[in-house]
Amino acid sequence: MKVIHELCDICGTCVAVCPVDAISVSEFIVEIDNNICTNCLNCLKVCPAKAIEEGE
Amino acid sequence: MIKDRYDVVVIGAGPAGSVAARYAAENGASVLMLERDREPGIPVRCAEGVSHNGIAPFIDIDKRWIASQIDIAMLTSPNGESALMHNNGIGYVLERRIFDTALCELAAKHGAQLVTKANALDLIKENDKIIGVKYRYMGKTREVKCDIVIAADGTESRVGRWAGIKTAVALRDIDTCVQYTLAGLDIKKDTCEFYFGNEVSPGGYIWIFPKSDSTANVGIGISGHLSHEKGPREYLDKFVAQKFPNATITYTVYGGVPTAATLEEIVKDNIMLVGDAARQVNPITGGGVVQGMIAASIAGKVAAEAIKKGRFDAKFLKKYRKEWDKTLGNTQKIMHSMKEKFLFMTDERFNNLVNFCKKIPSDKFSLKALFTEAVKGDPKLMLDVAKSFVVSKIKLK
Numbered sequence: 273m274k275v276i277h278e279l280c281d282i283c284g285t286c287v288a289v290c291p292v293d294a295i296s297v298s299e300f301i302v303e304i305d306n307n308i309c310t311n312c313l314n315c316l317k318v319c320p321a322k323a324i325e326e327g328e
Numbered sequence: 329m330i331k332d333r334y335d336v337v338v339i340g341a342g343p344a345g346s347v348a349a350r351y352a353a354e355n356g357a358s359v360l361m362l363e364r365d366r367e368p369g370i371p372v373r374c375a376e377g378v379s380h381n382g383i384a385p386f387i388d389i390d391k392r393w394i395a396s397q398i399d400i401a402m403l404t405s406p407n408g409e410s411a412l413m414h415n416n417g418i419g420y421v422l423e424r425r426i427f428d429t430a431l432c433e434l435a436a437k438h439g440a441q442l443v444t445k446a447n448a449l450d451l452i453k454e455n456d457k458i459i460g461v462k463y464r465y466m467g468k469t470r471e472v473k474c475d476i477v478i479a480a481d482g483t484e485s486r487v488g489r490w491a492g493i494k495t496a497v498a499l500r501d502i503d504t505c506v507q508y509t510l511a512g513l514d515i516k517k518d519t520c521e522f523y524f525g526n527e528v529s530p531g532g533y534i535w536i537f538p539k540s541d542s543t544a545n546v547g548i549g550i551s552g553h554l555s556h557e558k559g560p561r562e563y564l565d566k567f568v569a570q571k572f573p574n575a576t577i578t579y580t581v582y583g584g585v586p587t588a589a590t591l592e593e594i595v596k597d598n599i600m601l602v603g604d605a606a607r608q609v610n611p612i613t614g615g616g617v618v619q620g621m622i623a624a625s626i627a628g629k630v631a632a633e634a635i636k637k638g639r640f641d642a643k644f645l646k647k648y649r650k651e652w653d654k655t656l657g658n659t660q661k662i663m664h665s666m667k668e669k670f671l672f673m674t675d676e677r678f679n680n681l682v683n684f685c686k687k688i689p690s691d692k693f694s695l696k697a698l699f700t701e702a703v704k705g706d707p708k709l710m711l712d713v714a715k716s717f718v719v720s721k722i723k724l725k
Binding site: 296 | 364365366373445447464482483484485486489495496497498499502504505506552553555556559560561581582583584586
């Protein structure tokens with residue numbers, strides 16, 4: 273999965289629904305570790321800013 | 329100066345974090361709070377509505393952090409009918425930015441120490457035992473040792489995960505939210521408005537929380553399992569274009585609100601989870617400030633007691649869990665099953681519900697009456713509602 277940083281508000285809603293702890297969030301950036309990600313699409317579905325898309 | 333060791337390290341300085349820090353410090357523990365952002369309370373990801381009775385036990389009411397006082401709640405059904413509720417007690421719309429800082433100041437007054445721009449990176453473990461926190465501060469990775477970690481790191485919590493706790497919530501148990509602060513409105517400063525309906529806000533609601541007679545937080549939360557095709561912003565934009573076509577958006581913020589029951593596990597050896605991180609949010613209203621503070625006050629006291637007794641094991645810390653369940657945790661569980669009911673309510677049912685509300689004189693109105701009507705025809709839930717209103721009395725020392 274890929275974060276579109278231009279749209280991302282760093283709210284962390286994606287982290288709450290990630291079943292495998294693939295997403296990290298700091299003050300400035302949300303990052304998805306595609307080595308851990310299982311492509312369940314939970315993050316994409318709930319992102320209120322529509323800032324996540326498929327792909328690496 | 330930041331020391332290398334504290335009795336308790338609290339991660340996150342929102343209302344839950346600072347209340348936990350305050351109660352731990354007040355009862356004799358040395359406490360460090362780590363806050364990721366440059367100041368507590370920002371960015372504000374909150375509709376900012378609270379009840380007077382909810383916050384009064386924790387802090388003296390100060391007009392510096394109150395934008396408006398709320399006396400009336402207005403519920404609007406899908407067909408546009410509205411019902412007014414008058415007698416739910418005083419509410420406030422807060423200035424969270426100032427409120428959160430005030431709570432931190434209170435924690436500091438009781439001896440807790442705060443560091444901002446300190447981003448927790450991981451838990452430090454020794455033979456699987458949590459012995460501290462690794463964090464990033466001023467361009468350097470640092471370590472602080474402690475006996476107890478209190479994780480108050482919000483919806484986006486990862487600290488619990490680092491401790492091996494399952495914190496992920498199901499899509500239907502998270503509300504995906506957008507909020508605008510709007511200016512140039514002509515509204516009633518003392519009235520909070522709520523709009524329901526599957527076309528308006530599927531599985532959630534739209535709120536208008538006035539901050540003055542011309543400004544308001546106007547936001548939406550929709551259920552995570554219904555947000556794939558159309559996101560919350562599309563619903564909110566439609567609403568705002570109809571209702572406030574000439575408003576100016578002065579602030580836009582996104583966020584997620586857990587609407588689950590409290591996590592199965594909120595305590596492990598050397599760690600406790602509080603607030604949004606523990607999913608201690610009212611699953612029907614989405615309100616988390618007061619619930620988080622109540623939980624945190626219990627956790628803070630238990631932490632201090634644990635330090636005094638030298639007991640940091642889960643068995644001892646479970647006192648927090650027990651006390652929480654007795655205070656609000658069990659009620660939250662009931663609210664969660666009621667939320668399921670709301671989640672699949674038809675527009676017709678919403679219309680009937682508001683119609684029912686309209687028939688009750690507004691000064692006789694109560695949430696209990698509303699919920700009882702909402703779950704009519706489901707005897708088990710009706711009993712649960714009755715129970716939930718008996719047990720939700722909160723005692724604080």
